[in-house]
Amino acid sequence: MRRMIIAGNWKMHTDIEEARKLTLGVVEKVGGKTEPAVILCPPYPMLPAVKDIIEGTTVQLGAQNVHSEDKGAFTGEISTDMLQSVGCNFAIIGHSERRAIFKETDEFINKKVLKVNSSLMIPILCIGETLGEREEGLTFQRVEQQIKDGLNEVVVTTGNDIVIAYEPVWAIGTGKTATPEQAEEVHAYIRELLGEIYTPEIAQDITIQYGGSVKPSNASELLGQPNIDGALVGGASLKAEDFCGIIEAGS
């Protein structure tokens, strides 16, 4: 069964008090909901505090990034074991900001997906074309390459083993949203690719989130598309009311 998942990517926002307040706001409104699944991805230092508040609720914890190695001389990096030890169930991998600002390649992203896939956590693999790529008609080509490279040798035996987030780079943090039709077209293509890589049955069960300026006012239409199974939310996840409005739209 395909799951609807709404995840909040707080990026490099919130201090400890803001993180607690935001988490409490989310838990008060949707802490008992099982559909859609709700994931909070705060900055690393806030993970334990957020975990304490979501304990005993249906809200789950995710990390915004992870390293591909288990341990060692990787100053500033965080391993899957560390994330699991503070209660993370998910890790975002290959966010467009990691790709663009921190120069993460498809090859490195693949190593991270493999690592998370072999842990108890679930990778949320982000893919999406830039504005230039869309304008040059390269959207499908770029998405195909990111999917094939990102999932190289990744074993997926059920739809619950991985989450894909389609995030057109030109729609992230810009206020520009892909139209539901534009998003659905790419989501359907991604599902087709997943069917070729795994099986059509498994592909049917994989959650494909949309991300890019999702807000309460556009969430219903986006989430109403047949191949859009949730949202990865940046800006609007920093206000409990807006984030919960999106969750309600996915209910």
Ligand code: PEP
């Ligand atoms: C994101 O950071 O993944 C994102 C989609 O951001 P925003 O919702 O702000 O566009």
